[in-house]
Amino acid sequence: MNSFKKWTRRITRKPPTVYDPSKSLPFLVHNPSPQPTDAEFRLYLTNYGIFARLPVEIRQQILILAFGNRTLHVDLQYCRPRTAHRGDSAAASTWQWVGCVCHREEQPVERLQCCDPCLQDLPSSCKSTNLPIGAMGFLLACHMSYQETITTLFTTNTFRFETLELQLHLPRLIPPDSLSWITSLELIWDLVKPRARGYSHRDNLLYQLLETDGTNSSRKSKSSSPSSVGVAPLHQLCRMVPGTFPHLRYLYISLHSHIAPPSNVVLRDPLEEVERVILHPIEDMIHVLNPERKKEINIAIQQGGWEAFLRRQRRIHDDGNVMLEGSSRFGPRFWKGIEHANSNCNHDSKPGYWLCAGWDDIGAHRQFYDEVDFWGERAR
Numbered sequence: 099m100n101s102f103k104k105w106t107r108r109i110t111r112k113p114p115t116v117y118d119p120s121k122s123l124p125f126l127v128h129n130p131s132p133q134p135t136d137a138e139f140r141l142y143l144t145n146y147g148i149f150a151r152l153p154v155e156i157r158q159q160i161l162i163l164a165f166g167n168r169t170l171h172v173d174l175q176y177c178r179p180r181t182a183h184r185g186d187s188a189a190a191s192t193w194q195w196v197g198c199v200c201h202r203e204e205q206p207v208e209r210l211q212c213c214d215p216c217l218q219d220l221p222s223s224c225k226s227t228n229l230p231i232g233a234m235g236f237l238l239a240c241h242m243s244y245q246e247t248i249t250t251l252f253t254t255n256t257f258r259f260e261t262l263e264l265q266l267h268l269p270r271l272i273p274p275d276s277l278s279w280i281t282s283l284e285l286i287w288d289l290v291k292p293r294a295r296g297y298s299h300r301d302n303l304l305y306q307l308l309e310t311d312g313t314n315s316s317r318k319s320k321s322s323s324p325s326s327v328g329v330a331p332l333h334q335l336c337r338m339v340p341g342t343f344p345h346l347r348y349l350y351i352s353l354h355s356h357i358a359p360p361s362n363v364v365l366r367d368p369l370e371e372v373e374r375v376i377l378h379p380i381e382d383m384i385h386v387l388n389p390e391r392k393k394e395i396n397i398a399i400q401q402g403g404w405e406a407f408l409r410r411q412r413r414i415h416d417d418g419n420v421m422l423e424g425s426s427r428f429g430p431r432f433w434k435g436i437e438h439a440n441s442n443c444n445h446d447s448k449p450g451y452w453l454c455a456g457w458d459d460i461g462a463h464r465q466f467y468d469e470v471d472f473w474g475e476r477a478r
Contacts, residue, residue, distance in 0.1 A: 166254030169200035398456030
């Protein structure tokens with residue numbers, strides 16, 4: 099009888115309410131400030147003190163030495179307050195801004211690894227922990243100090259964004275005018291987090307995009323474009339970057355997801371399908387950014403996929419025509435032209451980007467690479 103009562107309570111119990119943290123993001127309230135009048139501007143200079151007597155160029159150099167030419171981690175984390183005690187269960191999780199200067203030792207590949215431990219204060223990877231940006235005092239000093247310091251912060255530093263929720267809603271979380279000043283940017287696109295152990299097609303970005311696109315093994319029309327779907331986070335991010343950062347000169351994107359074709363999906367040409375579904379939306383984004391204007395754009399993918407694309411590049415072109423760098427600070431990378439870009443461009447101005455070797459999927463899933471031909475190369 100007791101077992102029957104327990105069973106009845108279990109099947110009649112209401113499912114718990116699942117809280118969606120994205121609905122409580124700290125969105126900005128749009129309140130544009132008017133341009134100051136001449137009288138107000140003179141008052142701002144008066145409040146600037148002795149700093150206002152220096153020429154503008156010298157003030158800029160001082161601010162750059164103090165707050166510029168660094169890599170800044172800017173993150174939005176949903177967690178319990180850092181000031182809460184470990185045993186305080188009443189402290190509810192909230193969205194919290196986290197920012198620090200990248201203070202890890204300069205290493206060619208480790209500095210730009212996809213899972214960045216810098217925000218987690220790991221002493222094994224950093225010279226010191228919790229190194230703040232240190233500009234808050236200057237920002238709050240006076241109006242002129244704020245204007246010149248905020249401009250220096252956004253125009254002279256490399257910004258590093260990692261949280262997916264932050265990137266999908268950037269213009270609603272950080273003032274768009276400030277974002278438009280950024281010229282150097284590093285992004286971690288953790289769209290489908292890989293498992294540390296084991297491998298499943300459900301943890302595969304290509305599989306999810308194929309499901310969204312309605313593409314399967316019997317339907318592989320080249321005319322179908324995944325960008326027409328427009329609902330996947332990949333396409334949202336590819337549309338966000340050109341519109342939010344119009345003055346970019348340096349861009350590094352690390353795609354921290356499995357893009358290898360899953361073993362339960364049969365594809366005629368796996369590399370061609372990966373390029374169509376995943377790389378083409380990114381290349382469309384790069385084309386909008388006008389890479390001919392001396393911009394450095396780096397796209398990092400899993401190492402197994404990078405090696406497969408490099409082998410295909412060498413089959414198509416002679417080895418001498420493949421621009422390969424093996425000792426850059428990004429690790430190994432090669433130049434990949436955008437084939438479906440404007441054909442009227444000459445060879446020197448043809449758009450393209452550096453395809454970099456990203457996270458180490460070979461070391462993490464070596465047993466699966468020995469058993470499964472993900473890239474369809476063994477039959478060649």
